[in-house]
Amino acid sequence: MNPTFRRVALFGKYQPSAFGGSTPTPPGALREIAQFLIRQGCEVVLDRQVQASTGLTEFEALDVQAIGEQCDLALVVGGDGTMLGIGRQLAPYGVPLIGINQGRLGFITDIPIDGYQAALAPMLAGAYEEDHRSLMHARVLRDGACVFDARAMNDVVVNRGATSGMVELRIEIDGHFVSNQRCDGLIIATPTGSTAYALSAGGPLMHPSIPGWVLVPIAPHTLSNRPLVLADPAEVAIELVSERDASANFDMQSLAALQQGDRITVRRSQHCVRFLHPKGWHYFDTLRVKLHWNGGA
Structure with missing residues (x-):
């Protein structure tokens, strides 16, 4: 496969939030996702703070500034709070972000961690919807x-x-x-x-x-x-x-x-934040699912 995104930065939630929310991302889950990215032809780097908290030393680690300057894509594993923090930091660099939802709601981290491979593989090949947020x-x-x-x-x-x-x-x-x-x-x-x-x-x-x-x-x-x-x-x-x-x-x-x-x-x-979603993603579908609206006909 010839991926659209050659160098992918992998972020996870590395400490509990003072405001609650999702638990830290297990190192095993990050390792599995990193290995999946490599099989798709991507070069993987970890956020330096994530590496320090997980001990995943088999992957290169960079700070956020270097990721912004050198990476084609950021993959964020966690809840919306994790994505908010990374999105603010990477916005000046224009790096697009994909969210794998480990939290409860997931308005902006919209790929479930169970079965992420089926959604992520076509996105890495260029099949995605792009969404800009102010x-x-x-x-x-x-x-x-x-x-x-x-x-x-x-x-x-x-x-x-x-x-x-x-x-x-x-x-x-x-x-x-x-x-x-x-x-x-x-x-x-x-x-x-x-x-x-x-x-x-x-x-x-x-x-x-x-x-x-x-x-x-x-x-x-x-x-x-x-x-x-x-x-x-x-x-x-x-x-x-x-x-x-x-x-x-x-x-x-x-x-x-x-x-x-x-x-x-x-x-x-x-600056704005660039989110990438699976092909066919729609904002109203997200609202209907997350807010438990009646599915209708």
Whole structure:
């Protein structure tokens, strides 16, 4: 076989998440997948951190930057949280990603680990659907200086502290004042993130091809504060008016403690993530299966 992707980087979940989710990927499963890739004519490299945690020293290992510069494809074994982390890091390099689902939901890691070979073999030969997902670029500004900078694929969330009451937030869009909100927090979600925290807080599902994002208040004091869909070229600014041990997080992985007067700015990143899916993949099929909708006729 003459594979479309000559050099393939293999990632796995190498430590338990602080937020729960899938368990670490067994070394035996990674070894089996690596050997399958080799039989398909691919050269396999491991993420360096994965190699250190699994002891799979028979394969070459590279850090993420080198993988981005040298590899044609990244294969991620784990849940959506694992894919989010790898996707953010590889987005600047334009490396496409394929997800093998080891977790519970798998909205973006959509190939079941049982029977992955049947789905993966034709994809390595060039039979796949390509899906681009936008990223957000968020910053925390304090007294005019940037104290935190991160990309997010799912969402940026401003939350009240665990033992505090509501926070008061001032929201601006493209420099224009929109509202002051008293609530438990606010979610700014991409279409990819519309199936995550934003959905549980009452936000809409957004097709990934929509160039927009959604602002979803968490338990707002005023019930007329509803989810708001925005065009993604807009810049959203959130100012913490009252300090109640609030924090900002980015894809539920990167955390920043906030102080009164801090501003969180969110704009579209110049980078996007390239996902590859099996031929015939459809977003609505994913929703139907993962959300347990009636299959219909």
